[in-house]
Amino acid sequence: MSGRSGVIPVRTAKGQPQRTLCVRVQSVHDDYLICRTWNAKTQTVGSSNIVVLKPWELRKSSYHEKSITYADGDQHSYDYTGVQARTVTDVDDDSTESQIIIPPYRPAVVDGWKGSIITAEPVASGDNVTLTIDEQTVTAKWVDCNHAGRAWAALTEAT
Secondary structure (H helix, E strand, O other): OOOOOOEEEEEOOOOOEEEEEEEEEEEEOOOEEEEEEEEOOOOEEOOOOEEEEOOHHHOHHHHOOOEEEOOOOOEEEEEEEEOOEEEEEEOOOOOEEEEEEEOOOOOOOOOOOOOOEEEEEEOOOOOOEEEEEOOEEEEEOEEEOOOOOOEEEEOOOOO
């Protein structure tokens, strides 16, 4: 393990070193998460905030208020109703489906929960995303690897 807490060196297919970062989610936003490094060995959280992008398919900016026609001809429009929720409308018949991210990102401040632990990897070269956070421009350097397999799922009422 490297000398930096929470940074795990791994090797890519070409044998070049690449770092991943183990972090604990502090807060959840439309396109990104605010995280802090997590040291599993000592069970400690770092003190500095790190911006980690959600995977592209889970970001609000990827779909919100957009209408997409898929290869089979189906057309859907998307309206985000929260940082982990959206409504999908079938344009042909106007039917709607409420969706949520499963498993959800759990921030550190909810009901004593210590926050989801995720693995982040560096944002691919050329894929830099600039965000405005608290009136400051920030370039995200990390993206969630999504090892938990987070995806959109239909929200149904319990019967």
